[in-house]
Amino acid sequence: MTKLKNRAIYEFMSMREQLPTIEYLSWWALRLAMVIVFVVFTVKQEYLYERNLVLLNLSLSFVIPLLRFISPKKLFTSKVSFHIQTHVNVFIFMGSFLGHGFDLFHRISEWDKIMHIISGGFVVFIGAELLKAFKGHEKVNAAIKTFIGTGFSFIVMVMWELIEFFADYYISGSNNQGYYKYPDETMVFVKIFGLSENLPDNAAVFDTNVDMFYAVIGCGICALILYIFLAKKEKKDAEARLKESITV
Numbered sequence: 001m002t003k004l005k006n007r008a009i010y011e012f013m014s015m016r017e018q019l020p021t022i023e024y025l026s027w028w029a030l031r032l033a034m035v036i037v038f039v040v041f042t043v044k045q046e047y048l049y050e051r052n053l054v055l056l057n058l059s060l061s062f063v064i065p066l067l068r069f070i071s072p073k074k075l076f077t078s079k080v081s082f083h084i085q086t087h088v089n090v091f092i093f094m095g096s097f098l099g100h101g102f103d104l105f106h107r108i109s110e111w112d113k114i115m116h117i118i119s120g121g122f123v124v125f126i127g128a129e130l131l132k133a134f135k136g137h138e139k140v141n142a143a144i145k146t147f148i149g150t151g152f153s154f155i156v157m158v159m160w161e162l163i164e165f166f167a168d169y170y171i172s173g174s175n176n177q178g179y180y181k182y183p184d185e186t187m188v189f190v191k192i193f194g195l196s197e198n199l200p201d202n203a204a205v206f207d208t209n210v211d212m213f214y215a216v217i218g219c220g221i222c223a224l225i226l227y228i229f230l231a232k233k234e235k236k237d238a239e240a241r242l243k244e245s246i247t248v
Helices: 002-018 021-043 048-060 063-070 083-101 111-133 142-170 188-193 203-247
Strands: none
Touching: 002 063, 021 048, 021 083, 048 083, 063 083, 083 111, 111 142, 111 203, 142 203, 188 203
């Protein structure tokens, strides 16, 4: 019991050391907002699938602190950056709180595309942040860090589409792949790649390709941003070390 208590104290102190107060408070603001959405959905007797989805996203707002706490110290998962939770919270806020809570997925036709652009992009930052859990990460240059972040984003893209197929097949009320939709010919994706004559029978395949198309756009934009940021930081750190060596 004492070990668990000491571990909990250590994790909390590590978290407060890593996170600015405003970032930490934003976690709890989101959690409170998600609880309110769940209560409202329950009172309105929304579909059980929607309510469970809100609960799942609420639980994901605790995922990084919990992962660190339950992981053996020898595993890299015990050293992942708390900042990753903030990136995860962006998805929860945009997708679950705004998308489902405020029903933006139905009110704004482009919301799903916006979410895939954001997700494909922010996961690049998560991938680069995960690297910090490994020994010697500071020796990895900006280009390799960006490559790792980009690769991680592509892995998550594929995993997410598999999850959507799994949910639609096994969970009642799930329709992530939009089987009932016929593609809008004004869509950027359709204008670039055209329409297949077999498309009406392959709506789910079309949805997967569109999702990944927009996710790749977000991934590319954020990979460029990440590289520029890391390259500048790398240059600044090198100049500081040089200045320090001259002074000594």
